[in-house]
Amino acid sequence: MQIATTQQGHYDSPLFAAILGLIIISVVMVYSSSSVVALTSYGDAAFFARRQLIWAVAGLLVMAITMRVDHRLLGEQRVVVAILLVSLLLLAATLVPGIGRMVNGSRRWLRFGMLSFQPSELAKVALVIYLSYYIAKKGERIRDFMNGITPVYVVAGVFMATVVLQPDFGTTMTIALITGIMLFAGGANVLHLGATVLVGLPFMYIAVFHTSYRARRIFSFLDPWADPHGSGHQIIQSFLAFGSGGIFGRGLGEGRQKLLFLPERHSDFIYAVIGEELGLIGALAVLALFLFLLWRGVRIALAAGERFSRLLAFGITLLVCLQALMNMAVVTGMFPTKGIALPLVSYGGSSLVITLGALGVLLNISRET
DSSP: OOOOOOOOOOOHHHHHHHHHHHHHHHHHHHHHHHHHHHHHSSSSHHHEEEEEEHHHHHHHHHHHHHHHBGGGGGGHHHHHHHHHHHHHHHHHHTSSSSSSSEETTTTEEEEETEEEEEEEHHHHHHHHHHHHHHHHHHHHGGIIIIIHHHHHHHHHHHHHHHTTTOHHHHHHHHHHHHHHHHHHTTTHHHHHHHHHHHHHHHHHHHHTTTHHHHHHHHHHHHHHGGGGTTTTTHHHHHHHHHHHHHOSSOTOOOOOOTTTTTTTTTTTHHHHHHHHHHHHHHHHHHHHHHHHHHHHHHHHHHOHHHHHHHHHHHHHHHHHHHHHHHHHHHHHTSOOOOOOOOOTTTOOOOHHHHHHHHHHHHHHHHHOO
């Protein structure tokens, strides 16, 4: 198997520029949104921003490697199986007391000395690779229920069940959506997919409304002011941030909601800080970058020669952009609150490094189109 990419063309430079633009925005906005809490908690206003910068550099180094390594190596059966097994073992390890790290009531992290790692980020990429390999291998047989999509449901179901136990309902929904959309794009029978959704609805209802905190999130999404100091607090503070930002924003570093009012200000709700400090213009600029990334990614997928390459390019693009749109929908009150970060922008090393590595694969595919 050839490891280095063939010299058939150039990388998609507009896509690369958009990725760099989002990373620059990330470092600047992580500093702006976290400086107060970093100063009060660690005595260093640049504590989180410095770490984000280090992770960004590490992620760019990983991206440089994946840009050069032949992406078709990921289509080897032994590689796919290895990635799936490693991802599943790391996910399961988070559930082991003493190994998994508890944060905000969930075991989503593994601690390695001074470093923390979130295995679900790797698991999402691993599933995209598996789905690309499996659908490409099956071809027209993907339309068969038992021998086509059922094995996919088994693999995705095992990952989803492990993630639910953490618990992480947001990642579970992301995995389900990516699996369904990729099967649809790969030519699976629409009736089979529709029947799966209908069968899954009762389980989703039980998972949401039979768990008190999830039910509160749904009700706070419908009427956040019914509990302004409880379940509705986060989204109300996000509304206040966007509302006070107006068209042009208060100015970089001048936001007020980050002053210990808005929770998760430098992670899940960093888009609200962007809306307050950079205004509607800044928020739309970030949205435009993700839409541009979506366009370039789909364009690369359509132009790729091999079925595996097309599916892999589409899956990586879908993974990044779907999470981005879901995060923006949550922060602007169009979707119930979920712990979904804004890819490439929110604070977090695991997400940033793995996302940049995946986008390096996308750039590698672009070189051959």
